[in-house]
Amino acid sequence: xxxxxxxxxxxxxxxxxxxxxxxxxxxxxxxxxxxxxxxxxxxxxxxxxxxxxxxxxxxxxxxxxxxxxxxxxxxxxxxxxxxxxxxxxxxxxxxxxxxxxxxxxxxxxxxxxxxxxxxxxxxxxxxxxxxxxxxxxxxxxxxxxxxxxxxxxxxxxxxxxxxxxxxxxxxxxxxxxxxxxxxxxxxxxxxxxxxx
Amino acid sequence: xxxxxxxxxxxxxxxxxxxxxxxxxxxxxxxxxxxxxxxxxxxxxxxxxxxxxxxxxxxxxxxxxxxxxxxxxxxxxxxxxxxxxxxxxxxxxxxxxxxxxxxxxxxxxxxxxxxxxxxxxxxxxxxxxxxxxxxxxxxxxxxxxxxxxxxxxxxxxxxxxxxxxxxxxxxxxxxxxxxxxxxxxxxxxxxxxxxxxxxxxxxxxxxxxxxxxxxxxxxxxxxxxxxxxxxxxxxxxxxxxxxxxxxxxxxxxxxxxxxxxxxxxxxxxxxxxxxxxxxxxxxxxxxxxxxxxxxxxxxxxxxxxxxxxxxxxxxxxxxxxxxxxxxxxxxxxx
Numbered sequence: 001x002x003x004x005x006x007x008x009x010x011x012x013x014x015x016x017x018x019x020x021x022x023x024x025x026x027x028x029x030x031x032x033x034x035x036x037x038x039x040x041x042x043x044x045x046x047x048x049x050x051x052x053x054x055x056x057x058x059x060x061x062x063x064x065x066x067x068x069x070x071x072x073x074x075x076x077x078x079x080x081x082x083x084x085x086x087x088x089x090x091x092x093x094x095x096x097x098x099x100x101x102x103x104x105x106x107x108x109x110x111x112x113x114x115x116x117x118x119x120x121x122x123x124x125x126x127x128x129x130x131x132x133x134x135x136x137x138x139x140x141x142x143x144x145x146x147x148x149x150x151x152x153x154x155x156x157x158x159x160x161x162x163x164x165x166x167x168x169x170x171x172x173x174x175x176x177x178x179x180x181x182x183x184x185x186x187x188x189x190x191x192x193x194x195x196x
Numbered sequence: 197x198x199x200x201x202x203x204x205x206x207x208x209x210x211x212x213x214x215x216x217x218x219x220x221x222x223x224x225x226x227x228x229x230x231x232x233x234x235x236x237x238x239x240x241x242x243x244x245x246x247x248x249x250x251x252x253x254x255x256x257x258x259x260x261x262x263x264x265x266x267x268x269x270x271x272x273x274x275x276x277x278x279x280x281x282x283x284x285x286x287x288x289x290x291x292x293x294x295x296x297x298x299x300x301x302x303x304x305x306x307x308x309x310x311x312x313x314x315x316x317x318x319x320x321x322x323x324x325x326x327x328x329x330x331x332x333x334x335x336x337x338x339x340x341x342x343x344x345x346x347x348x349x350x351x352x353x354x355x356x357x358x359x360x361x362x363x364x365x366x367x368x369x370x371x372x373x374x375x376x377x378x379x380x381x382x383x384x385x386x387x388x389x390x391x392x393x394x395x396x397x398x399x400x401x402x403x404x405x406x407x408x409x410x411x412x413x414x415x416x417x418x419x420x421x422x423x424x425x426x427x428x429x430x431x432x433x434x435x436x437x438x439x440x441x442x443x444x445x446x447x448x449x450x451x452x453x454x455x456x457x458x459x460x461x462x463x464x465x466x467x468x469x470x471x472x473x474x475x476x477x478x479x480x481x482x483x484x485x486x487x488x489x490x491x492x493x494x495x496x497x498x499x500x501x502x503x504x505x506x507x508x509x510x511x512x513x514x515x516x517x518x519x520x521x522x523x524x525x526x527x528x529x530x
Contacts, residue, residue, distance in 0.1 A: 030265070037258060042250040055249065063257045067264050130239045137240065141453065142332075143363055143386065152237055155209035166330050166365040167384070169214075171406055177218045177230075184226075184233045 013039050015081070015157075022082040025073050033073075036082075037066055044090050047154060051094035061097060065089040084160035087150070091164060136186040140179050147172050148179035207238050314342040317358070320476030322452075327353075330365040336390075336452050338473035359390040361453055375400040378431040378438070379417055381410040385425075388449045393433070396465035396487055401441065403428040403449030411438045444494065451496070457504055460492040467491060467508060468524070475501040478521035486513070486526040 017039070024032035041062060049058035068089060069076070076082065137145060146165060150156045151172075158169040165172070211234045219227040317323040317335035325333045328346045335341065339358025344350075351364075351371040364371045366384025373380040375391035378400035385407025391400040402411050404423045411429050412420045413436040421438040423429045428441040428449055443449065444460040451458040457474065459467050465487030468479040481487045491508055498504050505515050505522055515524045 034258070037254075037261070041254040041257065042247075045250055045253055055253070059253050059257060062253075063260055066257070066261055070261070070265055126239065129236075133237060133240050137237070139454070151212060151215075152209065152234070153240070158212060158214055168366060173214045173218060174406060176212075176215055180215070180230045180233050183237065184229050187233060187236065188229070 015083070018082040019078050022076050022078040025069075025082075026076050026078065028073060033066075033070060040083075040086060041066075043154065044086060047087065048090050048094045050149075051091070052097055057097050058094075061090055061093040064093050081157075081160050081163060084156065084163035087154065087156065087160070088164045132187070136183055139186070140182055143167075144175045144179045144182070147175035151176050207235060312342060312344050314340070316340045318476075319473050327351075329367065329369075329371075331371065332363045334361040334363075334453060336360065336473070337476070355389055355391055357391065357393055359388070359392070359452065361388045361450055362386065374414070377414055377433055379412050379414055381412070381420075382407065385409060387423075390449070392466075392469065395469060396463045398433040400431045401428065401449065402430075402438075403443070405450065413437070444492070448494070455497055457493060457495040457498050460494065461490055462492075463487060464489050464491055464508070464524070467493060471501060471504065472521075477501060479505075480518075480521070480523045482523065482525045486524075489526075 018036075021032050021036045025036065044062050044065065045058055048061040049055060052058050052061065065086060069086065076085070137149070140148065143165070147161055147167075150161045150164060151158070156164065158172045161167070161172045162169045167175075211231065215234075219230055222230065315323065315325055315335065317337055317339045319337050321337055323335040323339075325335065325341075327333065327343070329351060331351075333341065333353075336359035339360050340356040341353055341358075341360060342356065343353045349369060351367070351369050353371075353373050355373050355375045357376070360373075362371075362373065362382075363386045364382050364384050368383070371382050371384070373389055375389065376393040376398070378391070380387075380389055380400075380402055386405040387407075387409045388403045388405070389400065390403075392398060400411070402409055402423055404425050404427055406425050408425070409423045410420045411423060411431060412418070413431055416436045419437060421429055421440075423440075426446060428443055429438045430441045431438040445451075445458065448458045448460065452474075457470070459470065464481055468481055468487070471477065472479055489512070493504060493508055495504055495507065501522070502517070505524065509515050509524065511527070513524050513526050515522050
């Protein structure tokens with residue numbers, strides 16, 4: 001069951017906005033920085049939280065990333081994707097904090113899964129399907145899963161994912177297509193053999 | 197085949213055009229199913245913190261940031277803790293970052309001297325390790341690697357013994373893996389190297405997942421074989437020329453990454469070695485010559501070691517468990 005609150009996090013703005021922001025932030029424009037923060041903090045918090053599994057850790061990661069961005073603002077290159085830069089920073093920070101406290105592997109944490117309100121049949125089914133989805137996604141090979149999730153759940157373009165993961169856009173495409181094929185196999189098997 | 201989740205909302209992010217283009221290589225039915233998978237996975241958004249948390253956290257972070265930004269000046273240290281950034285950072289920070297990594301890695305059996313790093317995956321375990329260039333390694337049980345810190349601009353890894361899956365960050369600097377008899381060279385790709393010098397038929401086996409990999413003998417490094425994605429090659433101990441290897445299944449060489457146990461056409465001795473490392477047990481094969489008999493074993497997801505041994509033996513041998521392991525004995529011929 002998808003809670004409506006999930007949709008209150010707006011998708012990130014268009015690429016042109018990022019180019020404008022990076023040009024202005026480069027010249028220490030605090031207002032541009034606050035606009036960028038306003039637009040990006042929800043998606044980045046969610047992204048970081050997926051790695052850390054803890055809200056406090058996610059908060060620290062996002063704060064450190066934005067502060068770091070401000071510190072290095074003069075070196076920001078508007079011709080490179082600012083969005084990908086932010087994701088890269090959050091990713092590396094989150095992986096680091098993860099090393100200290102082993103957590104979730106970049107898969108959504110378990111909590112929030114159980115809904116205590118009485119459920120109609122359809123809702124239960126949807127819950128089960130989503131639980132299986134998480135299972136299937138968590139079983140994908142690591143890099144494949146990461147590329148897929150950046151595309152599917154963060155809406156990053158191939159070249160942005162390439163920048164974040166240090167791959168070529170072509171490899172990114174391969175990873176995502178293979179992830180979809182893997183998932184299709186796993187989900188297909190699930191449908192053929194419905195669990196009781 | 198795949199039912200649409202009735203409560204799946206419309207996609208927040210549409211399927212990228214590059215992926216749709218890749219689907220054109222598939223049948224119409226398959227392509228439609230893959231699209232459905234994209235739609236279906238939207239339901240995964242379900243469990244996340246509520247919107248209120250994002251808003252409150254955002255306000256709190258912004259307040260902290262403003263304080264930090266006011267204090268910030270070139271001379272002053274950051275009031276926030278040091279972080280590792282993805283691009284080149286100032287020297288002192290890099291050392292701080294390295295020190296942090298080392299502290300963690302020491303706890304998983306990493307030994308450090310000067311700039312060189314050695315790692316060993318214990319029997320019964322697998323390890324993930326990230327290199328200074330961002331490449332990641334996954335070490336199968338018992339594998340040992342070492343490298344210098346890449347500080348001189350080289351990317352050289354010594355695979356002393358064992359099996360490692362490499363996910364190499366793309367760079368103009370070649371990435372070399374040195375095994376007991378071979379040299380593997382790549383720029384940026386994913387591939388598996390298996391090189392146990394103590395196997396009954398010792399060899400360096402390379403299987404490529406993405407990109408292109410070059411394999412050469414240490415003794416004749418100019419004699420290079422180019423291996424493309426989806427292919428594999430072997431450099432046997434007693435030869436200097438790599439040869440292509442047919443794989444029974446495409447992902448066979450990396451099945452260990454997902455808990456599989458797949459060795460087609462290997463000797464019982466080699467398979468027993470693998471079992472010993474994977475499950476941290478001891479296996480005695482009797483009589484000794486039986487070690488050289490060839491077997492194939494393809495287990496996607498074995499529940500335990502006994503399931504594998506049972507399949508290996510089938511009709512040709514018997515096994516019984518002893519403290520700390522198993523004895524595999526050849527069956528008397530009729």
